[in-house]
Amino acid sequence: MSSLADIAAALPRHDTDALSVDAVQASLAQLVAPLVVTQRESVSLRDALGRVLAEDLISPVSVPPHDNSAMDGYAFDGAILPTDAPADHSIKLRVVGTALAGAAWRGALVPGDAVRIMTGAMMPAGLDTVIPQEFCQVEGDMVSFPDRVLRRGDNRRFAGEDLMKGQPALERGERLSPAALGMVASLGLPGVPVLRKLRVAYFSTGDEILCIGEPPREGAVYDSNRYTVFGLLTRLGCEVIDLGLVHDDPVTLAATLKRAAREADAIVTSGGVSVGAADHTRDVMQQIGEMAFWHVAMRPGRPLAVGLIPREGEEHPGPAVLFGLPGNPVAVMVTFLAFVRPALLRMMGCHDAASAPPPLLRARSAGPIRKKPGRTEYQRGFVKAVAGSLPEVRVAGNQGSGVLSSMVEANGLVVLHHDQGHVAAGEEVDVMLFDGVI
Missing domain, CATH: 3.90.105.10 (Molybdopterin biosynthesis moea protein, domain 2)
Structure with missing residues (x-):
């Protein structure tokens, strides 16, 4: 496989050192292509x-294994239908039996006979058309219907x-x-x-992070990212390994990353990917593996770290892949959807169509949206159906990357593409719906 350095060096740069979303997605697909799981189980x-075939x-x-009826009605030989008849012409047939689902009707038939038939029942030999019962008049053993309501072969499902x-x-x-x-x-x-489930380890980083159950303290926040990532990975169908919270200590971080590489195919972390004094990921990865830090031309979620950690043993044919996500809660979700989810689906063995990013829906913007060209923006939005028109989407008022409540309330992301500028009210935009994704 190409080294991470080779892939990173080939990435096209845009403004300063920022990379387009499309370029990062293509590079991640190249990076994980050799790391698809191969072990199988029944x-x-x-x-x-959710498993991968x-x-x-x-x-x-x-x-179906045999020709059968798509309707409750009467089966007959459609050859008797006239090709040219008056508008008020009707067909009369003699009903000679009933065909029920789950058993073949094998009675004798002559021209002009019909068999009452239930949905899913085998078509009797020689009969090829079914008139639905709601079109019929029944008198004794005779059934009649206007011939203009169907054509020969209607309401018959073919074997295979x-x-x-x-x-x-x-x-x-x-x-x-x-x-x-x-x-x-x-x-x-x-x-x-x-294919066996992809194993993904995840943990949060930072001295300012509190685990659930710990008492509040000044300057600290509770760890929401770990539970968000857990939900995203679980919905994706991965085998998840929760490695908890790692404080800003390089020794502990190195030990946790090595453990994660032993136990998992991929690793997802949140926080610690900026250039702060307490962000030790770069130094640690230089010691135990290979790391690239990318600034992506996107909002939210500009910083992204991607790494490879070597593993030993025949059960590990390649390195573990590290996805280092930002620390802000909304940025974690957006970068996961844009980059990590497609890459993990490829590692799970999904074919190209199944591992593609979620499809985008066209909608009309309910109001103007400010957008700077030269980056991709993902704005939380509220999509609603509009009778006789495209759906309408309204963006949330507060798009801050730490405002997780708007991510809970929204039902999609308005995707404003790299070269796109301001959006006028009523203009069409792309929306990534959350249903089935998060």
């Missing part, structure tokens, strides 16, 4: 949600319409969603081969 469907899943059966036997049902690298679990179940498979 899990039951109930344990497969280890191989292409080939369908052992066709789904969803999946054909022998064809790939899901691709390797697919992150299994609830819909994917249902698809696997439709194949009759009780479990799936998946």
Whole structure:
């Protein structure tokens, strides 16, 4: 793999030493590409949600396995439908039986016969069309309906319409969603081969940080970042390793990083990535691994540290990756979503589409937004639906990187791109919705 120094040296610089968000994302994808987990295991469907498929899943059966009805109604041979008939013309058929789901109806049929059929029931041989029961008039064993309400073949599902036997049902690298679990179940498979969970260690840094349960003290704040990072990693489906709080002591920091590298594939820290006198990460990483500090042209979250820590043993084919995030709570979440989440998804084995950043929604800005070109800004926003138009988004009044309450209240981030300037009221903007992401 390319060294971190090689990757960092190739990054295009913009204003002073700041890097664009796109350049950092591309470089992180290159950095973690050789570090994808390869160990596999088989899990039951109930344990497969969010896991990454280890191989292409080939369908052992066709789904559905037979032609069946898409409606409750009456099945008949659509060849009797006239191609040219008066507007008030109706069809009359003799009902000779009932086809229920789960069993084949094998009675004898002659032209003009129909079979009452339930949704999902096998189509009787020779019948190819279903008239929904709400269009029908029934008198004794006769059913009639206007012929203009359907065409031959309507309301019939074909065998293999969803999946054909022998064809790939899901691709390797697919992150299994609830819909994917249902698809696997439709194949009759009780479990799936998946890649093992990515192990991620995380901790907070700083002498000013208090753990929950400690009494308040002047100048100190409680550790919110550790719980935010825990939630982000857990929702991503990682195996999380909480290493607690590390105070501003280089010996303790070095020991914690070495332990994290032994136990995890990736490490996420918050705080300690600036150039303050008590920020020891740079010196420690020069001793135990390799570190690059990047100033990213973004707001919030300008400082970002990326490191590699060597590991020993055959079970560790490459180094552990360190993501050093800023200390401000909102900056932690934004940099995680922009950089760490896509990189971890790649390390989990997700294919390109599954590891891409969350898709952006177009919305109209409810008011003007000030924006300086030359950096990407992520502003907390409140998106609401508007009948007959694009959704509308309103940005939060206080965009400070320490204001976590607005992150709780917001339902998305307004993404103002690198070259974008001020936004006028009513102008379209991109929004990253939080649903399913944080």
